[in-house]
Amino acid sequence: MKRAVFGVGLIILCAWTIVPIYLLALGALGGSDVVYAWPKPFLPLAWSARSFASFLAIEGIWPAMLRSMEVAVLCMIFSIALGAPAGYALARFAFRGANTYRLLILVTRAFPVGILALPLAVTYVRLGIYDTALGVALIHTALALPFAVLVTSSLFLGIPRELEEAAWVFGCSGIAAFRRIVLPLALPGVAATAIFAFVISWNEVFAASVLTVRHKTLTAFLLSVLSESPLQAQLAGGLLLILPSVIFIFAVRRYLFAMWGIASR
Amino acid sequence: MADIRIDAVRKQFGAMEALKQISLDVRDGEFVALLGPSGCGKTTLLRIVAGLETQTSGRVLIGGRDVSTLPPRARGLAMLFQNYAVFPHMTVRQNVAFGLQMLKAAADRISRQVQRSAEMMHIEDLLDRYPAQLSGGQRQRVAVARALAVEPAVLLMDEPLSNLDALLRLQMRAELKAVLAEAGTTTLYVTHDQTEAMGLADRIAVMHEGRIVQMAPPVEVYRKPRTVFVGGFVGNPPMNFLKLPVNAGEVRLGALTMTPPNRVNGSVVLGVRPEDLELAECGFGFRVQVAEPLGPHILLTGEAEGQRMRVAIPPDRAVRAGETVMLRPKLAHIAWMDAESGLALEGE
Amino acid sequence: MADIRIDAVRKQFGAMEALKQISLDVRDGEFVALLGPSGCGKTTLLRIVAGLETQTSGRVLIGGRDVSTLPPRARGLAMLFQNYAVFPHMTVRQNVAFGLQMLKAAADRISRQVQRSAEMMHIEDLLDRYPAQLSGGQRQRVAVARALAVEPAVLLMDEPLSNLDALLRLQMRAELKAVLAEAGTTTLYVTHDQTEAMGLADRIAVMHEGRIVQMAPPVEVYRKPRTVFVGGFVGNPPMNFLKLPVNAGEVRLGALTMTPPNRVNGSVVLGVRPEDLELAECGFGFRVQVAEPLGPHILLTGEAEGQRMRVAIPPDRAVRAGETVMLRPKLAHIAWMDAESGLALEGE
C-alpha cells in the first residue's frame, strides 16, 4: 500500500517534469498546425523535423555549437578550480570575513549581469578578451562561482575531518589530502557544480551576446533571434538548446551518486 | 633515532583543561602504553603528538627535533584513530596501501606490505571490499593494517583492538609485539585493556585527569602503584584499600599487627590486591557477600573492617555468600598509602 | 511479555552469507549475551532484530508478535550501536532525551530519566556538550545512556562498553545488571569481553561464521563447550586442545591413562582449561617457553606432546622458561571432542 502511494508519487513527479518537455517537443516537431490548433492534440499527429533541419542548416550554427561547448567546458573547469578551494576554506576554517566573502561572491548573482553590459564589454575590450571564447567562459565562471563555492563548501562540511586527519598523518600534504580524500568524497557536490556550471554557461545568453560579435555561442546565436521568430521556430530552438544540457546531465548523473551508501562513518 | 619527548604540554579546550602539564619520554624503539580512565586525555595527547591538535603550551620532540610547529605529514609517524577513520571511498586494499603510496613506495613493495599487514590482521579476504561492507571489528583491523603497512618509525595507536574478540585480540597482540619489536618501532599505545598494556608495554604511563600519575614498567605499576588511583585503576579486579588507624606507628587488622613505613600519624591506607589475600586460620574477618566463579579463580566480594573488599581465591575452595572467612595479606605485596594525599609511602 | 524469538533467519549480502539459519529465543526479561569472533554476524543479527536490516528469510517475533515486516520504531525496542550513532547536532542531554521525546513522555519524566541515566553512565557533567566535544568513551556512554533512558522492554546492545577502561566497565556492568534486572528488560547483548558475558548473562549464545554454535548458561559454555571452537573461543586464555591417539578405548598422556567417552577410534581431542591443569609429581611433561606473571596467576606457555599449551598456575610457584614441569588435568574438567568434527563427545 505504502509502496504503491510512493510509486504513484514518483510517477506524478516524473510526469510533472516530463510532460511540459513533451509538449515543447510536440510544438517544436508537430508542424505549425499544432501550434495554433484548438483543442490541442496531445499525440504527435505529424512529426516533422523540418524546423529542426532548417536550424541545423543555418550558416554558422556548427561553429557556434563548438564554441558553446568550449565555453561551457572552460567554465566548468574554471569554476571548480576556483570554487572548490574557496569552498574548502569556508567549510574548514572559521576566518574573519568568511561571511563577507560569501556575500561578495553572491554579488555576481545578486546583481543582474545584463545591467552591466556596457562597462563589462569595455573592460573585456581592455583585457583583450572581447569576442573570444575565453572571455565568455570567464564571465560565465563568475556566474557559476557562487554555485561552485557554496555547493562544494556545504559538502565539505559533511566530510568528517578525521578522514582528512588520517590522510595527513599518513603523509599527505594539505593539497594531497584534499585531492585524494575530500574531493572524491565530495564528488556528488563536484558533479552538481559541474552540471550547474555547464548549464549556466550553456543557457547564458546575455553576457555571451554582449561580449561577442562574430564569435557567438550557440545560445547567443539562437536565442537572441528566437524572440522574433515564429512561435514554432521558437519552440524548436528551445528544444534544440535543451538537448546538450540534458545529455550532459545524463552523462554525469552517476557521479552525483558517487557516495550513495558508502559514506557512513 | 625516533624517540618521543613530550615536554610540559598543556591543552585547553575553552575553559576545560584537558591536559595539565604533561611530560613524557618514549625511548627509541620503546613500547609505551597509555592507560587511564575514559576522558582523561589520552586521545588528546596522541593527537598533539601527531600534530592534529595544537598544544596550548609545551613542546613535542621526535628524534630530538622539535616538531611542535611541523604539520602532521612532516612528523614521520603513523596513527591509528580511535574511531578508525578508514576512507569510505577506498577499498580495503587502497586503504592499507594509502600510507605507502604517500611515501611513493615502489609498487611491488606496496603490494607486499599490503599483503603482509592484511594477513597479520586476518583481513586478506576482505581486500576488495569497501569499508561499508565490513563489520566493526573488521574495520578496526583495516585501520591497524593501514598504520602498520607504512612501517613507521613512530606509531601512535588509539585503542587499536577495542572492537575485537578476546581470541583475536590475543593473536593480534602477539603479532603486534613481534612486528613492532623487530622493526624497532617507537610506539605510544592507548588502551583500556590492562592485560594488553601489561603484556605489550615496556613501560606503562597511567594518566588521570590530564596528568601522568605514574610511568614505570608494568610490574612496578602493578606492584608499586604510586597513588591510590593507580592501584585502584590498574589490575582487574582492582586493588583493595582499607583505611586504618595508626597507633604508635602500628596498624592492627584483625589479629594482625603491621608496621607502615615511617612518619605516619592518624590513619593510613593499606592497599592489597585481591590475589594477595589468602584464606588463613589467623587473620582478619571478611564477610562474603558475592562469590563469582570466574574460571581461573573465584572472586569474592564482601566487607572487612566495614570497608568493601574483593578477594580472589583458587577455584577449588568452596566459599559461600554470607559466610565469614579469615584472610591474611601477603606482607611483601602490601602497598601503604598516605590517607590524605593518596600517595604511596616511601621506604617500605 | 517481550520475549524475542528469532526463527530460521538467514541474511545474504550479495554472494556473502552473513547469517546462516539462525534460531534463537530470548525469554522475557532474560539477558542473553552474543559472543563470537569479529565478523561472525553479531551486528547483523541485532540489526535484523531491530528491523534495520531485512532478513533474506526467516522471521523475528517479539512478544509473540511477528515483527518481521514492521518498521524499527514499531518494534518497541532500544538499541545501542557499535559505532554509537550519537546525534552530532544534539547536545548530550538532547541525545539522551531523544527516545523519551519520541515516546511523548512528560517533561518531568524526561528530565528525571535523563538525569538518572546520565548519572549511571557518569556523564552528568557533560550534558550540555555536543558529541564532538567528547572523548570516545564518553560518546559511548552517551549512547548507552540514550538506550537506557527509554526503559525499553527489549534492549539490543552492540558492544556497549568496548571503549571504556576496565574500572569503569566494571562499575557500568554492575549498574547495568541491576537496572536491567529490576526493570525486567529483555536484553540481547553483543560483547567480545567474556568476563562481561559471564558476569552479566543468563545465557550466552556463541556465534561462529553466521551460526549459533552453542547457547547455554555461562558456566555450561565455559565448562562444557559444545565444540572445539567454543572451547577455544571462550575463556581467556582459551582451552587447550591435545589431539591424542586412542588405543583400545584408552588414551595415554604421559604417565596418565584416561578413558574418553564411548565410540571413539583413531584419535580424540582432549580439551582442558589452563587453570584446570595442576603441577603434579606424576603426570605428563610440559616444556615451559614463556612464563608471564599476570597478577592473580602466572601464565605459562609451552608444549606438551608436541602441541602448544597454556597453563595458569598460582602466583607463588616459581617456574622458569626452559624448564619442563609435570602437569595433570583435573579429570572432572576435561572435555572430550571428536577429532574430526570438533563436536563434544556425549556421555562423559
Add this chain to the structure above:
Amino acid sequence: MSRTATAPSESPLPLREGVGGRVSRRAALRPYILIAPSLIFLLLLFFIPLVQTIALAFRTSAGAGFGNFGKVWNDLDFFDAVKDTFALVVVAVPVQLALALGMSMMLRHVRRGRDLILWIWSIPLGISDLAAGLVWLAILTDKGYLNSVLFQLGVIPGPQSWLTYETPVVLFCAILTAELWRATAIVFMILVAGVQLVPKEFEEAASVFGATAWQRFCRVTLPLLRPSIQTALILRTVLAFETFAVVLAIGGTNFPVLISQAFIWQNQNQDYGTAAAYAVIVMVVSLTATAVYLVALRPRAGEPA
C-alpha cells in the same frame, strides 16, 4: 563571523597545525590563500564593471545623488514590482525547498532506476528561461494545453483566459507553477549531493528509538542537512530575485518584478541610470536575504558546523 570566539575545536578552526604564534600566523593565512584566486578573478573581471554600474546608479545629468532612485520611486510599476517580487520569492522559495526535500527523500527510497529518476527530475535544470517561458505559455494560454484538457473534459466551454490582469490570482499561480517547475531542480540537485554525506546510522538510530519517518526527517535529517539547505536557500533566493524571462513570458506587463523593470528601463527606456538603480535595489535586497539566512542558519556555539 562570531563563531571563532565561542567554538571549541570541532567547529571549523584553522589552527590545526603548529603551535603558538609563529606558524599559526601562517596557518591563519591559509583560508585567505584559498579564497584569493576567486577573489582576484572576480575583482578583475567583475567588480570593475560592477562598481562602474553602481556608480551609474548614483549619477544623473544633474550630478551625483539619488536622482535615479527618485525615478524608481516615482515609477508607475515600482510598488507593484516590489509586491510581486516579494510575493514570488516568499512563496516560491519555501515551496521549492519543500518540494526538493521531498524529492530527495523519496529518491533515497527508490530501489531501482534511481539515476534515471534523478535525471528526469533534473531536466528542467537544463532549460533556458526563455524556453521555460515558452513551454508554460503554450500550456497556460487561452488555447493552450491546459484549456484543451479542461475543454475535452467538459470543464470549460471554450478557450479561457488565465493570464490577464483580470485574473491576478490565477496569473500569480501560473507564474508560480512555472517557477516551481523550472527552478526546483537546482535545489533538488544540491540536496541530493548533500544527502549522501549524511550517514545513514543517525536515521537508523532515530528509527530504533521510535521516531516516525516525519520525526526522523525533522529531527535528524534536516539538521544534518543544514549546510546544503543553507546553500540551496541562499542560491535559490538570490536567483529568484533575478527571475524574469518566465515572468515576462507568462505575465506580460501585468506582473512587473524588480528585475524586469530594470531591464525595461535599460532596454526600452534606455535610461541606464535608473536601470542601474533598480539593479542596486535588487542586489541589496537579495544580499540582505542572504545575510539573514547566514545568521539564521548558523550553527550554535559548539555544534559542529
Add this chain to the structure above:
Amino acid sequence: HPARAQEVTFLSTQMRPLEEAQRARTQILNGAPVKTTYVPEEPPQLPVHLQADAQGSHTISLVGALHGEFAPLVPMGLLAPLDDQEALLKQRGIPDNLATLAHLGGEHLMYVPWMQATYIMAASKKALQYLPEGAKLETLTYSQLGEWAANAQKATGQRVLGFPAGPTGLMARFLEGYLLPSYTGGTVVNYRSPDAETMWADFKALWAHANPNSTNYNFMQEPLLSGDVWIAWDHVARLQDAFRKQPNDFVAFPAPAGPKGRSFMPVIVGLAVAKDAPNAAGAKQVIDYLLKPEMQVTTLRVTSFFPVVKVAVPEDLDPGMTLEAQAVAQQQAAPDAKPVLLPVGLGSHGGEFDRVFTDTFQRVVLRGQTVHEVVQREAQDMQRVLDAAKAPCWSPDPPSQGTCQVK
C-alpha cells in the same frame, strides 16, 4: 587585422528572425561586392557593442538599425558622418523627408535610408461579418472600430480586438503615432488638451472589448494565427507571418481615423558606418549595393520592409505581402491621411518619451485613474523629457523656437 579589413562586418538590428537572417545572408548579401559577415543584434545591445568596438576591438563596419535606434548613437559619437553619400540618396531617388530624418536633427547625414515600413490593421475574415453597419475597412474610424469589436464580442462572447501591449510590443507607437494625433492633430503639444482627454476616454471604452491578453502580446501575428484575436494593429513585419501563412484568411487595411484625421507613422531603417570602421570603404560599397533597386525588391521579398528608392513593386510578390503592400498604399493615399514623423531630436531620450505614453495608458485604461489628472501629471513628465533632450517640436506638431512645450 588584415582579413577583417578585407571584409565587412555588418551588425543589424533588423532581419533578426532566423529564417530572415538566413535569407539576408543567402539571398541578399551573397552578391555583395565585398565579403560581408551578417550579424543580427538585439537592439539593446547595439550601443553596447558599438561602444566596445570603438574602444578597441574595431570589428564592425556597417550598422543597420531603426531611425530611433540611431538617434542615441550620435551623441555617443559612434557613427561616422556620411555626407559623401548625399549624392547616392539623390541618385536613387530617396524622398527628401527621409533624407532629412537621416540627419537626425544635425548637420551631417548620419545614415542612409535603407528600407521602410509602417503599422497597419489586420483582421480575420471571420470578423468581417460583425463590421458595423455602413463601415468600410478603408475608411474605418476609431469609433467604428470600437463598435465592431463590441458587435463581435456580443456575437461570439469573445473579445477579439487585440493590441501589442506586451513587454516588447509596440503599443507606444500606436499611442504616439496613431491614436493621439488622430484625436489631437499632434503628438506633444496637445498632450493635456481636452481632445486628448476625449481620446483617452474613448480608448478606455474601446478597451473594454479588447482581449485582456493584449498586455501579453508582443507580436500580433501569433494571436491572429491562433484565432485568439481577430482584429489587430501592429507593425507590418510583426503581422507578416499571418499574411504569409494564411493569405486567404486575413485582410489588411489602413489604421482607423480619428476626429483629426488618419494618422500613421513610418518606420525607417537605415545603414550607417561605424566611427573608425575597419573597412569604411567596403561598408559604403555594401550600402551602394543594398540600395540598388533589384536588391531593394529582394529585400521586400525577404522581409516585409518596403523599398526607399523609386522602384515598382513586383507583381509576383508573395500574396500575403501583396495584401500588406496594398494596405500600406491605401493608408498613405487615404484622403484624410496624416503622416506623423518620427521624433528627431530626442536622442537617447526616445525610450523615456515612449514611456510617458505607456504610463498614461496604464494609468487611464488599465488602472482606471481619472483621465484629467493623469494627463496633467504625465504632461509634466513629457515636458521633463523634452527639456532634458532639448528637442524642438516635430511634425505634426507646429515647429517651435527652442525646446518643444506641452501646452
